[in-house]
Amino acid sequence: MLSESSHTPRSVRRDAPLSHIQRIYSCLMLFLSPIIAFYCLEWMTHNPWEYMSIPVQLWNILFYELIYLLLFFLTRRVRCAVMGGSLLFLIIGLANYFVIQFRSTPIVPWDIFSLRTAASVAGNYEYHITMSCGIALAVLTVLFVGGLFCRLKLPRGHAVKRLAAVLAAVLLLCGYTTLLHQDSFIDALNLDNTLFTPNYMAKKNGFTTAFLMDLKYLTVDVPDNYSAEEAEATLAEYEEETEAESTPNIIVIMDEAFSDPAVLGDFDTNEDYMPFVHSLQDDAENTISGYLNVSVKGGNTANSEYEFLTGNTMRFLPGGSVPYQQYIFSNKTSVVSWLESLGYTTAAMHPYNSTGWNRDKVYQYFGFDTILFNTDFTNATRIRKYISDESCFDKIIELYENKEEGTPLFCFTVTMQNHSGYSDDYDNFDVNITAEGAASNARLNRYLSLMKLSDDALEELIEYFSEQDEETIIVFFGDHQPNDIVIESIWKMQGKSSDTLSEEDDEKRYLVPYIIWANYDIEEASGEDTSINYLAAKVLEAAGLPLSSYQQYLSGLSEEISVISTQRLADSEGNDLSEDDETVSGLLEEYNRLQYYQMYDNDRTDE
Secondary structure, eight states: OOOGGGGSOHHHHHTSOOOHHHHHHHHHHHHHHHHHHHHHHHHTTSOHHHHOOHHHHHHHHHHHHHHHHHHHHHHSBHHHHHHHHHHHHHHHHHHHHHHHHHHSSOOOGGGGGGHHHHHHHGGGSOOOOOHHHHHHHHHHHHHHHHHTTOOOBOOSOOHHHHHHHHHHHHHHHHHHHHHTTOHHHHHHTTOOOOTTOHHHHHHHHOHHHHHHHHGGGSSOOOOTTOOHHHHHHHHHTTOOOOOOSOOOEEEEEEETTOOOGGGGOOOOBSSOSOHHHHHHHTTOTTEEEEEEEOSOSSSOHHHHHHHHHHOOOGGGSOTTOOHHHHTOOSOBOSHHHHHHHTTOEEEEEOSSOTTGGGHHHHHHHHTOSEEEOGGGOOSOOEETTEEOHHHHHHHHHHHHHHSOTTOOEEEEEEOOTTOSOOOOOBTTBOOOOOBOGGGOOHHHHHHHHHHHHHHHHHHHHHHHHHTOSSOEEEEEEESOOOOHHHHHHHHHHTTOOGGGOOHHHHHHTTEEEEEEEESSOOOOBSOOOEEHHHHHHHHHHHHTOOOOHHHHHHHHHHHHOSEESSSOEEOTTSOBOOTTSHHHHHHHHHHHHHHHHHHHTOBOOOO
């Protein structure tokens, strides 16, 4: 015979009164889960107690509490709030952990514009979990499972009250974010708002607080005392009527992740991994060489492209932003449009997906006549997964040989061969370079072997053009150094770590070699260190070409401040400069105003 309870409808049993213990358990989970989630998300990447003050920790916890409350009011159930919140922050924390591993900086709001690019290269990286990250993931998983046992829920009905509660939670979250955009509140809570050090900013402020602070910078603020008319008048002072001494072909190669790790410290290898580049740096004929200060490391290649092609600097833009994704939506003046005005035919080339960093649109906005992506490379050889530099350089030669006779060529190429990661072996790639002693590790050896292949390909390209009659200049430089995991062993040899570098050591992570070579007589120089925003003007000067008014301005500015990047300011002697210096500050403010004019008020009018 069945008991009376066995005949009770299921719906009735579900709505049975909760025990005192169940109520307490559900309330504790709703209150404590956000706190635990906060510490877990931070712990995945660093120890929050080491960087974050108690008031800032409490401020971050308030955000997590509001998120869980919002989920509770939306779903009526503590179970859904605890499970949903725990899963949400597990996913966000893990994504942020891997992003930091790959590019050494945390997720920022404008990364949403890069999702398509990130998805296209996600399979190229290696994924591993540290013990601290694993523990944090385990705790969040336990929280998620613990939410299954939360029985407390809001009663049915009372739709108006629930809607009011939801709106109240949303308004509180909006108010929370608004406060983070007020300088007075930032100062009161002693938050860090140094956009050019996003990793430290996230550690000191908390990931979510730093992320919400960055929302303020989704658009570029108008510089103080900006006037489009005054900017135009300033640039007019630099206009001059000059004739080109010659119109050589200009071939620019921004080689993916090409760098010389020796700038970080001495280490030995079984053979030189870039003998040809080193020979060009050693006072070679008709060659200008030095090191470029770039604004990115480990990734965000498009920002180095942007600085070279426009002459603008990332220093005045939000840390971690990508102008190709955020700020370029119309025809822009650049070195491309300037050279076209001088009679050049222009081509852009990248042997990978056209949609990466929005290049398919941006290259059109810059005015390139010809744009080539991976589908335009037939029968190309590959190194690992990528089209080789050798095949890429062969395509440059093809463009040169097929161009209209008497029309100079400007070709801008971004390679792909050396893209990370560096953890896997491939049948079509031999590791021929090995670091010796304490510096030796598999990733570094693979990376150095790729550098050797690029060096060989560059030598073949220059040998080809050295035999051509048409005057040609080849510009070769790297976009950034590889991520920390590749070069960590070099730091360890010196008793250092990527996490504890001095400011001087950290600046070295943003140095890449550059070469300007010509197959005819130009004035050679070595040790000409500069920053990438000046490089295009430097190339035009070496070529004997007239400069646009903006390039003339930049050329003059480089004599006062020879390096301007997100990481560094320096004079022509290599001495670091301070933005607190009144003269330096004044020069930067004028540059910022002219850059804003170039970005927003000086679009190309040609079609």
